[in-house]
Amino acid sequence: RKEVEQDPGPFNVPEGATVAFNCTYSNSASQSFFWYRQDCRKEPKLLMSVYSSGNEDGRFTAQLNRASQYISLLIRDSKLSDSATYLCVVNDLTGRRALTFGSGTRLQVQP
């Protein structure tokens, strides 16, 4: 079973649309959760950390469901510049700092 699983997409949406990505993780001991975005052949850039209570940053909302081992990212009012691959990232164990990456979900926002 994959440690962090994401739908690879692509999700093709028009500008202004709302789009949601989901991610599941296999290790129930996972401690920290993040969404990164990655543009083609570039480095992962931290989009937001995901907290148990859920958190929002502008047009982006992240939710965590520990019982179901499920993380989500909602993007409202999509912009062309949101086109990228969104990586679900998990830090597995207390004391360890290695990040485990999902394979990513590709988003293409169209005019």
Add this chain to the structure above:
Amino acid sequence: EPEVTQTPSHQVTQMGQEVILRCVPISNHLYFYWYRQILGQKVEFLVSFYNNEISEKSEIFDDQFSVERPDGSNFTLKIRSTKLEDSAMYFCASSEGQGGREQYFGPGTRLTVT
């Protein structure tokens, strides 16, 4: 905004040669990492470094690999005898002290082994 820098941006080497990839982490960060991404695949953890020693490493990080912090600013990854399958993008990352687990990535070095 402070950022992680890496050099070179692209390195081409022949199989069996040694390469050194260089990184300058964010200045007040205490934890340093190397990850790699083979083209079309996911980002994979290689090693983390804290207080001048390796704190974690993955099964990928075998005896061919080593890391060093030769001075107060640089952090290097050495691959002793490169193989074709070492061709990948290598990302350096850094994070703050105990509380901050967010990792910030450099732009990467694309390593091509021929």
